[in-house]
Amino acid sequence: MANIHFRQFRDAATDTFSYLVGCGEMAQAAIIDPVASHVPLYLGVLRELGLRLGWVLETHLHSDHISAADTLRECTGARVATSWQAGIEEADRQLNDGDTLGVGHQGIDVIATPGHTPGCVTYRWADRLFTGDCLLIGGCGGIGEPHSNGIALFDSVTRRLLSQADEMLVFPGHCLDERRVSCIGEERERNPFFHGISRDRFVSVRASEPDRLPKAKPSVLEANRHCGRISETEKANQAGVKFYFD
Numbered sequence: 001m002a003n004i005h006f007r008q009f010r011d012a013a014t015d016t017f018s019y020l021v022g023c024g025e026m027a028q029a030a031i032i033d034p035v036a037s038h039v040p041l042y043l044g045v046l047r048e049l050g051l052r053l054g055w056v057l058e059t060h061l062h063s064d065h066i067s068a069a070d071t072l073r074e075c076t077g078a079r080v081a082t083s084w085q086a087g088i089e090e091a092d093r094q095l096n097d098g099d100t101l102g103v104g105h106q107g108i109d110v111i112a113t114p115g116h117t118p119g120c121v122t123y124r125w126a127d128r129l130f131t132g133d134c135l136l137i138g139g140c141g142g143i144g145e146p147h148s149n150g151i152a153l154f155d156s157v158t159r160r161l162l163s164q165a166d167e168m169l170v171f172p173g174h175c176l177d178e179r180r181v182s183c184i185g186e187e188r189e190r191n192p193f194f195h196g197i198s199r200d201r202f203v204s205v206r207a208s209e210p211d212r213l214p215k216a217k218p219s220v221l222e223a224n225r226h227c228g229r230i231s232e233t234e235k236a237n238q239a240g241v242k243f244y245f246d
């Protein structure tokens with residue numbers, strides 16, 4: 001691919017991965033799952049690369065980190081997009097399965113992958129899948145959040161993601177075991193939650209496994225329903241939030 005830009009960011013506090021994809025020719029970019037505390041970093045990278053931010057894309061309603069969506073929208077004029085089922089009413093565009101968003105000469109396809117939450121989507125850009133908390137490297141998102149559905153998660157991964165080409169790259173929403181990228185062929189062969197596992201078995205195994213991701217925070221969910229917009233008082237409180245792992 002000619003003249004594309006790609007960056008992966010990691011938030012150390014929550015092990016969240018965020019991504020920037022861009023088209024150099026048209027000087028346009030999208031950011032996926034940005035974290036509020038890293039807005040200066042994103043703006044600096046956009047400036048350095050000479051890109052205008054067109055879209056802020058959420059893979060789902062995050063429960064562990066405050067989204068940077070609203071701040072980036074205010075700073076750059078970008079539009080926020082998320083699944084119509086994510087419960088983020090203030091998003092500028094409510095996405096459906098099969099939609100395509102333009103970023104310069106490139107398209108980002110929307111693949112509905114519900115289960116971890118009803119509004120989870122995976123974004124496909126060129127040879128990369130941004131899977132959010134649906135498919136992780138050697139793992140998958142938890143099913144302990146309100147409205148999680150283990151059967152839907154299994155079907156999303158096996159029918160919508162593992163059916164893609166082997167060489168399709170998997171960029172997840174969280175870092176487990178320090179890996180930053182995988183591919184569909186590897187996940188199909190080696191992911192212990194899905195390889196050789198029936199749907200019923202998956203649901204019982206996943207429900208009994210401790211969730212390795214940060215615990216859900218009600219105040220974070222509430223802020224993210226408003227694209228991550230929080231009051232000054234809440235901002236001060238969030239500064240003291242600590243995250244724990246099981």
Ligand SMILES: [Fe+2]
Pocket residue numbers: 060061062063116133141
């Ligand atoms: Fe999540």
